[in-house]
Amino acid sequence: MRIGQLARSVGVDTQTIRFYERQGLLPPPDRQENGYRVYNEKHGERLAFIRRCRILDLSLAEIHELQRHQDDPHQSCTAVNALLDDHISHVRSQIAALQALEKQLVSLRASCNDDREVEACGVLAGISEGSIHPQQAEASTR
Amino acid sequence: MRIGQLARSVGVDTQTIRFYERQGLLPPPDRQENGYRVYNEKHGERLAFIRRCRILDLSLAEIHELQRHQDDPHQSCTAVNALLDDHISHVRSQIAALQALEKQLVSLRASCNDDREVEACGVLAGISEGSIHPQQAEASTR
DNA sequence: TTAAAACTATATAGTCGCTATAAGGTCAAT
DNA sequence: ATTGACCTTATAGCGACTATATAGTTTTAA
Ligand SMILES: [Zn+2]
Ligand SMILES: [Zn+2]
Ligand SMILES: [Zn+2]
Ligand SMILES: [Zn+2]
Structure with a gap:
């Protein structure tokens, strides 16, 4: 092959x-x-x-x-299971970080409708203000 | 400065x-x-x-x-809002993909306890079988 | 038979958003 | 005079591929 x-x-x-x-x-x-x-x-x-x-x-x-x-089939599989557990907790913290991010984004989006000039855009204003805070930074990890 | x-x-x-x-x-x-x-x-x-x-x-x-x-402050802000909407939907599909992934991982993990030899590990067996299916591939996008 | 298509090989660069390292120039204080 | 903190550019690395360039080989079809 x-x-x-x-x-x-x-x-x-x-x-x-x-x-x-x-x-x-x-x-x-x-x-x-x-x-x-x-x-x-x-x-x-x-x-x-x-x-x-x-x-x-x-x-x-x-x-x-x-x-x-x-490749070492007679060892205990504890380490394998632990690897998966770790991976699951990585995935879970990614989910948590993304959910927090979604919340921030949705509330930011709610601060504007479509009939404004850029000057008065609630989204841009919201970003420009200091009301945005760093998260666990797990969303961007990978 | x-x-x-x-x-x-x-x-x-x-x-x-x-x-x-x-x-x-x-x-x-x-x-x-x-x-x-x-x-x-x-x-x-x-x-x-x-x-x-x-x-x-x-x-x-x-x-x-x-x-x-x-830099063009007298245009309509529709495009800005739309950009944010798109971004929010990206984030949401990432969350969905990760949640589906978590489900797969948890069920895989449930197929093994810690007192086995690698040979009989339910986790490794579960991966080796064909029971794992690709997702939207949104979790890894980024 | 020959020419094109399909396949294989290696090497190299690009993706993204930084971060790290190397090798050097500048400036203030000791 | 030398240390140390700062600044400069250039280059490479991360992860998991993907794309491109260039070249050699095999298969198919005219
Ligand atoms: Zn992992
Ligand atoms: Zn707006
Ligand atoms: Zn986006
Ligand atoms: Zn196991």
Whole structure:
């Protein structure tokens, strides 16, 4: 199986596959005489695993760590579960930060209707005043 | 006022101020004979405006557009309000995507307790199976 | 058979909003 | 005279790709 076929089967770009290889997430496959990469089923499974982790918004570093644990199958899975717990709490604090942000934005928006000159725009005035305060800065983290 | 003092007064790094200048968000200030930047109050207000926009998670491009409107004060503010509406809906779809993600993660986490070998870890098994589906991909957008 | 299309390879730069580092010039105080 | 705090520019790094450039290879079709 060459790179294009693998890419299509998993639904990623070929560049992404090479990128994961450079990052050490996907083991370097054998090469044909012409230098083309040749993949087997293991590679396909590994790649699909990575993609499913990415759908869960796990970082490449987190995926790396999961792989380390997978390769040591008789250890306790406590660390794996803990990794997921941490990830869940990251997601939750992102949600909280975004909800607080939404609140600020909605109240800002409420301070203007559409029939004003820019000069009198409630939105611009609201930003220009000091009534906006920094949050946990978790919304922008990532 | 030199760059360090301005930076301290607004709570940013001097690098950030030079960065905004390069991006065209902050007008190039006058220079002393030795090349040092000299800022006035207008610069301070402009910079504070940028920072408050950033707290609201507006992109530099969006801030740029707001500035264009500010510099044309007798136009209608409809576009400003619309920009904010768009931004609010971006934030809302990010929240929705993250909430869906949280749900997936929590259910995945529920499939394992801490007393297993990695081999039998419900979390890893859950990821390895095909039961994970892509979302709107809004959580990772940004 | 040959030419075009489709595929593969590497290397490099761009995205976003900073942040960090390097290597140097300027200024005040000791 | 030297330390230290400040300023300058230029360059690289973050994360997770994505895009482009350039070139070599294989497959398909005229
Ligand atoms: Zn995480
Ligand atoms: Zn308005
Ligand atoms: Zn926006
Ligand atoms: Zn487990």
